[in-house]
Amino acid sequence: MKVIIVDDERLALRRMEKLLEEQSDVNVPISLIGSYQDPYAALETAQREKLDMAFLDIQMTEMDGLELAERLLSIQPQLHIVFVTAYQEYAVKAFEMNALDYLLKPVHHRRLAVTLQRVAESALKSPAHLPSTAKATLCCLQSLHYLDHQGNVRYFPWKTLKAQELFAYLVHYRDKTVSKQILIDLLWPDYDTDRSRTQLHTAIYQIRKMIKSIGFNLEIKYKDEGYRLVWGDVKLDVEEWENHVRHAPEVTAETLEQHLTIMALYTGDFLEEHPYLWAEYEQERIRLLWLNHVKQIAEYYVATEQYTEAILTYQKIREKVPGMEDGYFGLMKLYAMQNHQGEVSKQYQLISTKLKEEFDVAPSKEITDWYQQWKKDCQRRQG
Template identity: 30%
Template sequence: MIVMDDEPLALVNMEKKLKEFNSIEVIKSFTNVKDLLAEGPSLDFQVAFLDIEMPGMNGLEIAKLLKEWNKNIYIVFVTAYRDYAVQAFEINSLDYLLKPISKARLETTINRIQELLHLEKNSTPIRIQHKPILKIQCFGGFVVLHDDKAIHWRTVKTKELFAFLFSNLNSHVPRDTVLDALWAETDYKKARVQLHTTVSYLRTTLSTLGYVDVIQYANGCYILQLEDFQCDAHNLEHLLNSKMETGKLDIKKAEALIQNYQGEYMATLDYPWVTSKANFMNTQFTLLLHDLVEHYTAIHDVKNLEHILLLTLEHNPYSDKAIQQLMKHYIDLDNRASAVKVYNTFRSTLVADLDILPEHETTELFNAISVEV
C-alpha cells in the first residue's frame, strides 16, 4: 500500500500505526503530488491511505486519479473533518477514518482490506465455473440468493437500494432520481447522508460475496454492473428478445420460466418506484403467455393450452380477451359447463372489484352457450 499526507509528522505517525499489522506493507509514502505523479504509476500497490486536506490536489482528486490508473485500488481516506464523508463515499472509497485514529478503528479497516483482497485473490476459480453465483427472483417478490442461501441485508433500505439499482442494471441513474425514489419524504441533506451510508453498506455486502466495485458513481450518477447471476426477469427479457431476432420462441426455456413463475414483478414489495417497471415486466410476461397459447394451439396440445389460458386469466383477472379465449377453448372441447362457470366467476370478480360488467362481446358469447347447457 501507499500512504499520503502533506504533514510529515502525521505521515510518520500513520506509517507507525500501519506497521503494527504484520500483514500490511507500506511500500511508499508521499507528502506531495509531484512525487506521486513521478513514482506512483510504476508502483505495484492495492491500497492507498490518503489525507483529504492537502495543497494542490486534495485527497478526493488524488483518489480519482488513482482510480484512473487502476479502478481496483482500494481507497481509505484519513481526515480531521467530517464534511467530506459524502464525497468520499461517492468516489467509492473503502473507508473514511477520522483523526485521531484509534488502533481498534484502524484494525477494523485492515480486516476489511484483508477480507476483500482474499476474496479477490480467490475469485478466479469461482468465475471459471459457469454456474451463476447470484440467483435473483423478481417475480412474486425480490429474493436474492448466494450459493442458494438468502443474503442478509444490513438494513431494509440496503435491500431496496439493490432492488432499485438492479431494476436499472447497467444504466446510469442520477443521484437525485435515487433520492426521489427511496427517500422522497426525507429532508434532502439527511437523505443524501442516508443514501451514501446505504451505498456503503451495499458495496460491503456485495464485496464480501465477491462482487467488488460493481457500483460506480460518476458525473452525478450511480450504475450497477453485474455479471455471473441468474434472474427470472432477465431470462424473460432475453427469451423475448431472442424470439424477436430469430422469429422462433425457445419453448423449453419458456416452459421452464412458466413453471418457476411466482407472481407479478416484485408483487409483495411496497416500493413506490416499482410500479412502472412492474407494469412493463408484467406486460412482457403476458406476451410470453400469448406466444405459448399460439404454440399449443398450433400443435393441438389441449392440456398445456388450458394451463396457459388459466394462467393468462390469473395474470390478467380483469381481461375480457383472456376470459373469451378460455371460454372458446372450453366450447371447442364441448365443455360448455366449464365455459359458463369461468364466465360467472369472471363477472362476479368484475362487479366486486371494479363495479363494472363484462364487455358486450363477452356477454354475447356467454348468452350463446348458456341456453344450451
C-alpha cells in the same frame, strides 16, 4: 499498504499520522501517501496514485466524509474506507457496519491495530483464490436474490430496506446515470437535505460493500451528481427470460419443449415480493410478455386437441392475471367445446365479479357478445 488521511482538523491529522507511525503489529508495511485537510487534494492524489486505504473524518466543512468516500470509490472501487468520527451514536446508526468500517475519536493504538490487520488481510487475498462468479445470476423475478456460480440460491443480507430498494432501482436503470436528487426524492422525501444526503451515501456505501463481498462484476460510478450501475458479465434473470421469449420460434410439436422451458423460467413477476411503486410499470410490461407467450402455448394445445393441457394452461393464466379476461375467456371456449355448460357460466360470472369489484366495469363487448350468443345456441339446441 498505501494510506491517506483526510480530516479538516490539523491536530486530528497529526494524531492519526503519529498513530500510524507507531504501528508495528501489522505484517504489511504502511506507506502514508498523504494527509489532507482539503478533500479535493485527496481526490487529486487518488487520480494519480494507487491507494489501499483511506481514513476519512465524517464531519468536514468543505465536503463531508460520506461524499468524499463516494468520489474516492468512483475512482478506485477497491479502496478500503475507514470512517473516523467523534460520535458513536452517529456512526452506529448511520452505517450499521462492523468495527472495520469506522473508528471513534479519540482513536486508540490497539483499536487502530485491529482495523489495519483486518484490512491488510483482506487486501492481500489473491483474486485467484476467490470463488469465481463469472456465471452468477442476479434475479429480479419474484424477489431480489442471486444464484452463485454453482446455481445455488442466495439472498442478500441487507442491513436496511432502503439500501435494498436503491440497489433494485439502480439494477432496473443499469448503465444509466440517475441523479442524486431523484434518488433522494424517491427514497427519503421527508428528510431534510443533510439527513437525506447522509442516508443516500450510507446506502450506496452498503451496496458497494455487498457487491464487493459477493464478487459480482458490477460497479457503482459517481459522476455529474448522479450514480450509475455499470454492468459487467453478471446475468440478469428477467433480461435472459425476455430474450428467450423474443427470440423463440413458433410453437410447434418440435418446439413445444423449448416454450415450456421458457415458461418455467418465469418464477414470478418483476420484484413481485417487494412493494416498490416505481416497479409497477415494469411489472405490467413483463407480465404482458408472459401472458402473450403462454397464450401461444395454450392456443397450440387447443389446435392440437390437447384439451386437458389447454385447460391447465388457461387456468395458469387466470391465476397469474386474475384481473384480465384472457384466462377466463379461454376456459369458457374450451368448456363450451366440451359441453360443460355450468363451467362456462361459472367463468363468466367469475370475471364479471372480478371486474366489478376491482375496476367497477363489466366484461368487454367481445366476451359478453360471445357469452350471450352461446346461451342462445344452448337454448336452441335444448328447444
